[in-house]
Each structure stands twice: as C-alpha cells, then as structure tokens.
Amino acid sequence: xxxxxxxxxxxxxxxxxxxxxxxxxxxxxxxxxxxxxxxxxxxxxxxxxxxxxxxxxxxxxxxxxxxxxxxxxxxxxxxxxxxxxxxxxxxxxxxxxxxxxxxxxxxxxxxxxxxxxxxxxxxxxxxxxxxxxxxxxxxxxxxxxxxxxxxxxxxxxxxxxxxxxxxxxxxxxxxxxxxxxxxxxxxxxxxxxxxxxxxxxxxxxxxxxxxxxxxxxxxxxxxxxxxxxxxxxxxxxxxxxxxxxxxxxxxxxxxxxxxxxxxxxxxxxxxxxxxxxxxxxxxxxxxxxxxxxxxxxxxxxxxxxxxxxxxxxxxxxxxxxxxxxxxxxxxxxxxxxxxxxxxxxxxxxxxxxxxxxxxxxxxxxxxxxxxxxxxxxxxxxxxxxxxxxxxxxxxxxxxxxxxxxxxxxxxxxxxxxxxxxxxxxxxxxx
Numbered sequence: 258x259x260x261x262x263x264x265x266x267x268x269x270x271x272x273x274x275x276x277x278x279x280x281x282x283x284x285x286x287x288x289x290x291x292x293x294x295x296x297x298x299x300x301x302x303x304x305x306x307x308x309x310x311x312x313x314x315x316x317x318x319x320x321x322x323x324x325x326x327x328x329x330x331x332x333x334x335x336x337x338x339x340x341x342x343x344x345x346x347x348x349x350x351x352x353x354x355x356x357x358x359x360x361x362x363x364x365x366x367x368x369x370x371x372x373x374x375x376x377x378x379x380x381x382x383x384x385x386x387x388x389x390x391x392x393x394x395x396x397x398x399x400x401x402x403x404x405x406x407x408x409x410x411x412x413x414x415x416x417x418x419x420x421x422x423x424x425x426x427x428x429x430x431x432x433x434x435x436x437x438x439x440x441x442x443x444x445x446x447x448x449x450x451x452x453x454x455x456x457x458x459x460x461x462x463x464x465x466x467x468x469x470x471x472x473x474x475x476x477x478x479x480x481x482x483x484x485x486x487x488x489x490x491x492x493x494x495x496x497x498x499x500x501x502x503x504x505x506x507x508x509x510x511x512x513x514x515x516x517x518x519x520x521x522x523x524x525x526x527x528x529x530x531x532x533x534x535x536x537x538x539x540x541x542x543x544x545x546x547x548x549x550x551x552x553x554x555x556x557x558x559x560x561x562x563x564x565x566x567x568x569x570x571x572x573x574x575x576x577x578x579x580x581x582x583x584x585x586x587x588x589x590x591x592x593x594x595x596x597x598x599x600x601x602x603x604x605x606x607x608x609x610x611x612x613x614x615x616x617x618x619x620x621x622x623x624x625x626x627x628x629x630x631x632x633x634x635x636x637x638x639x640x641x642x643x644x645x646x647x648x649x650x651x652x653x654x655x656x657x658x659x660x661x662x663x664x665x666x667x668x669x670x671x672x673x674x675x676x677x678x679x680x681x682x683x684x685x686x687x
Contacts, residue, residue: 438486
C-alpha cells in the first residue's frame with residue numbers, strides 16, 4: 258500500500274510530518290548519541306525552552322522556536338502552524354518522565370506519530386551519584402505543582418527525589434519539612450546533573466540557610482522525623498488530632514471502616530457530601546496520589562477549614578465546593594464513589610447521589626439520628642447492600658477506677674450500584 262494510503266487510515270493528525278522528541282541533558286550536544294544528533298540536524302523546526310535551544314550548535318540549522326508560556330495550551334497551535342515540516346522537540350532528560358512527551362501524545366492522539374529519543378533523566382543521574390536504588394526511591398515533581406503535596410510523602414526512613422521548580426525550591430522544601438516535623442531530614446541539592454557545572458549542596462532541613470543556587474536542580478531527601486512529631490500512617494484512620502475541626506469530624510475508628518467500605522482505587526473520584534472537616538475526602542486522596550475528591554460543605558467557615566486540612570495533610574488538590582447539597586452537586590464530574598456524612602434528611606439528596614453513580618459505583622452513608630436511619634433502612638430494603646451498626650467505646654477514668662464511655666452508635670449503609678437493567682433490589686426483609 259502506498260505511504261499516502263497508509264497515512265489516511267490514521268486519525269486526523271495535528272501535524273502531517275512525524276514529530277521527534279529528543280531528550281537532552283546539562284551536558285548538551287556532547288552528551289547526545291548519534292541518532293539524536295541526526296534528528297536535530299535534519300529538522301526543519303526546533304521547538305524547546307530557551308536554555309535547551311542554546312545547547313545546540315550552529316549545524317542544527319532548523320528554525321528555532323521557543324516554547325511560549327503557558328506551554329500546554331500552545332502545543333496544538335504550534336504543531337498545526339508547522340504542519341508538513343520535520344519538527345523536533347527538545348526535552349529535559351527522558352521526555353516520557355514528567356516531560357513534554359505525555360502532552361505531545363495527548364495532542365497528537367496517537368503515540369505512533371511520536372518518535373522519542375530519550376536521554377538519562379535527572380533522577381537516574383541523581384540515584385547514580387547518591388548510590389540510591391531507583392526502584393526504592395519515591396519521585397515527586399514540584400514543577401507546576403503545589404509544594405504542600407510533598408507532605409503526604411513524608412515517612413520516617415524514606416528516600417525522596419524532588420524535581421525542583423527553580424532556585425528557591427530547596428529552601429521552600431526545607432521550610433515545609435521543618436514545619437511538618439521532619440526538620441532532622443538530610444537534604445542534598447544536585448545541580449546541573451551530568452554537566453560541566455555539576456554541583457552538590459548538602460545540609461539539614463531545620464538548619465537550611467544555603468543561598469539559592471542553580472535553577473536546574475534535583476532535591477534528594479532522606480526523611481527523618483523529629484522526636485515527638487506525629488506519625489501519620491498510610492492506612493486509613495489518621496489520629497483525630499491530625500485534623501483541625503469543630504467537632505464535625507468522622508472519628509478515627511468509624512473513618513477507617515468508612516474508607517474500607519468506599520474502597521478507593523487509583524484514579525477514582527469521590528464525592529464527600531457534608532464535608533465537616535474534610536477527613537473522608539482527605540484520606541481518600543491519601544490512599545493514592547492519583548485519587549481525586551470533591552467535598553461539598555454548606556458552611557463557609559468549615560469549607561475554609563477543609564482546605565487548610567487538605568494542605569496540611571498533603572492533598573491540596575482536594576476540591577472544596579461551598580453550598581448545600583443536593584443543589585451544590587449539580588455540574589460535578591461523575592463520581593466513582595459517594596460518601597454522605599451529613600444532610601441525609603435534605604429532600605432528594607440520596608436520590609441525586611444514587612442517580613449520579615455509574616454502574617459499579619459505591620455509595621456509603623453514615624448517620625447517628627433515628628430520622629436518617631429510617632431513610633437508610635428504606636433504601637437498604639429497596640437496593641440491598643450492607644446495613645451496619647458501628648459502636649465504639651473508650652476507656653475513661655471513673656473516680657479511682659476505669660470504665661467504658663460509649664460514643665453515639667453510627668448506622669452505616671454501604672451499597673454497590675448494579676448494572677442497568679439488573680434487579681438490584683434485595684428481597685423484602687421481615
């Protein structure tokens with residue numbers, strides 16, 4: 258089949274010529290293999306950051322186009338503008354590791370239209386310098402992302418590599434580590450990795466007073482928790498003291514059971530209705546960095562408190578909607594799971610949440626009142642699932658002795674929405 262016919266079978270491309278992405282390091286042109294050099298010398302158009310373009314010699318004669326800011330919205334237009342020409346995009350290190358490669362695949366709509374020539378990433382260089390096994394090192398990017406997200410990765414004894422957003426990032430990281438109880442952590446800033454100006458700066462987060470260095474840096478952190486600092490585990494059920502609250506908080510033991518019933522999985526979205534302190538949405542997002550959540554809270558003071566809790570506990574991307582449900586749920590993206598922690602007696606709330614769920618979606622609702630319990634019992638009869646009574650008692654002083662103090666029992670309904678057309682109702686129960 259002629260090449261033109263083969264091309265016509267593909268989805269409509271943004272550019273009629275293949276796009277090549279070349280990874281380049283701080284060592285510039287001398288560090289590139291023959292295939293990367295050949296691609297750059299043969300390109301009609303060279304797109305990259307100003308720093309990257311300056312690394313190329315004069316023999317790369319293509320038109321040099323610096324990325325505008327913001328970058329991502331400009332990508333489709335730039336590729337369309339140079340359609341039919343041989344386009345070569347420059348990327349730092351490995352283009353498919355927190356790089357431009359992902360954006361180009363999204364825009365082109367077909368990975369086969371992209372030729373990627375990677376270079377060792379800054380992370381590979383850093384692990385080689387430090388003697389850290391890459392497979393046992395957690396990597397986070399702080400480029401275009403909130404610094405507060407780092408908080409969720411702080412665990413005693415763990416090694417982190419942070420992709421820095423600039424010269425001031427090391428000092429900002431040190432400040433956050435100290436504020437979160439990880440001041441003793443060892444930090445190493447590795448600048449210009451692989452280049453002639455490579456430099457390493459070491460120190461402790463709590464005493465970090467180094468002046469800003471090179472903007473091209475990676476930060477290595479050996480996490481050490483300060484004595485007395487709170488320990489926040491990976492499992493659901495963080496200590497109640499980890500949250501700022503006014504009493505509107507799903508308590509630790511009930512929260513752990515609730516998260517187990519919601520069953521978060523990577524990439525899923527939760528609606529947390531009646532957010533209170535935001536504890537359910539926050540712990541949902543802490544389950545995996547790709548988990549997403551929207552919490553709906555009618556009280557503006559509490560909504561502000563939820564946002565502060567989310568930032569302090571490392572999930573600043575938690576979306577907070579201030580308004581009363583069910584009206585405030587209109588227009589929200591389709592959830593994979595819904596938790597109702599308050600407002601069950603609001604007319605239509607359960608029905609709106611149920612209708613919003615796709616097949617296989619989970620709904621969990623908690624209540625301590627008889628009126629709401631009656632609603633949950635009715636929905637349980639019609640749709641099945643599990644109806645559970647949760648009772649927690651704590652030991653407290655009773656004079657010179659110790660006795661049990663019972664917390665208010667919580668009624669929980671948990672259900673999975675059946676496939677369309679299936680009879681999801683349970684048989685009537687006596």
